[in-house]
Amino acid sequence: MSTDFHPDFGLTAEDYTRHRAGFPPELVRRLVRLGVEVRERDAVDLGTGTGSLARLFAQAGARVTGIDPAAPLLDQARELDLEAGVEITYRVGTAEETGLPDAAFDVVSAGQCWQWFDAPKAAAEVWRLLRPEGHAVIAHFDWLPLPGNVVAATEHLISTYNPAWTMGRGTGLYPRWLTDLATAGFGSIETFSFDVDVPYTPKAWVGRIRASAGVGASLAQEEVGKFSAELEGILRDRFPDDVLRIPHRTWAVVATKPSTGR
Template structure:
């Protein structure tokens, strides 16, 4: 029996906080345009990590609670919140067992994390936590590997160091999550996406990749150090420049909880 790939993002807290680009504000703009107003709403962000999506919701005027099993990530999230001038109530818990009261939120969000959950349990927990006709938002913000680009070269290097990492080659689209939500009884399922380039310095891109599941969250420190050197050389040799334009796709699905 093969061992399950089980990264520990708590190991990457510093890089995750410093280098991982957060969700773009345009995500909230698109949610608002779709009829989901966050101001004065009670929002729960599960798998919050360093609070990227939670912060966006708080900046939009929501009352936000953020959950994550990694306390070290929540410490970084709180520091980033202080710098941003917002307040989120962070708690250590999982998406499958939040320990929170029934029907206590208007919106539940999950940013860049649904693939790590036990989907049936997480969807059932989200449904329990939402008030009638409350909304769940599952969102992703993914780099895009295109033939010959720096993302594809980066993914090739990750795989050479960590063959168990099988998350490369993505399109930033997640149709399976629609099935998860429909199976749990959610309705009004809709999706949207948009692409944009994210500027990274070479150093920041290396730091961002160290914070990923296939590197800092799963490799021993000595391999992470060698990977850092190798990726730095790849960027200098093949993608020189002070600023790298890294293509990303934002994708989201929204769905409505059934009335009780």
């Protein structure tokens, strides 16, 4: 990923809210199996965006604070919370400097965003925020480009319009994050993953891609329009189904802050 590539997801707030599929509830169930209990626990979700992961935790009974530098996304998150019937506290801030108190949380999470952080500083902030024996959770929910599928064709088009975007051809697995956590002093590091298909109409898939880092969050508005029209044509000509089943991988790493020292 280019160090000159700095997407602004606040520019995509409406598409982000409408078209990005949230983390599947199964994620919370699998976290509980690993000992990450969220019910009646204090959690903070870094880079929360529109609150997808924060809402899952809140629906599972956690007291949640969401942190994000993009105020427009937090506004969208509050609207989604009203629809879901949950209450989450949101604050504008960064993962590296949240402004939250020391050792005040049982779980600190980062969903679909660790790659945008200064990892050493963010990991140190996670350590500071967690109580002893608290858990750090980094999770992802990624589309999967497979040979000849709609995701591969979409990624090719993104790269054509935005050569600075170098996040294509991913596997949905992030071994480097384990090193980030281990280097910061965390222990008992475990990972898991599972795959699901997410249904999108062609129109919704175009909206989902507009909400991505390589398109709506980084291209000029005129280019976003051209991109959308071209992607619509690709879907019409090569993937004409009324519903596109987009393969996704859910992946997470869980780590524990030891009760004493680093």
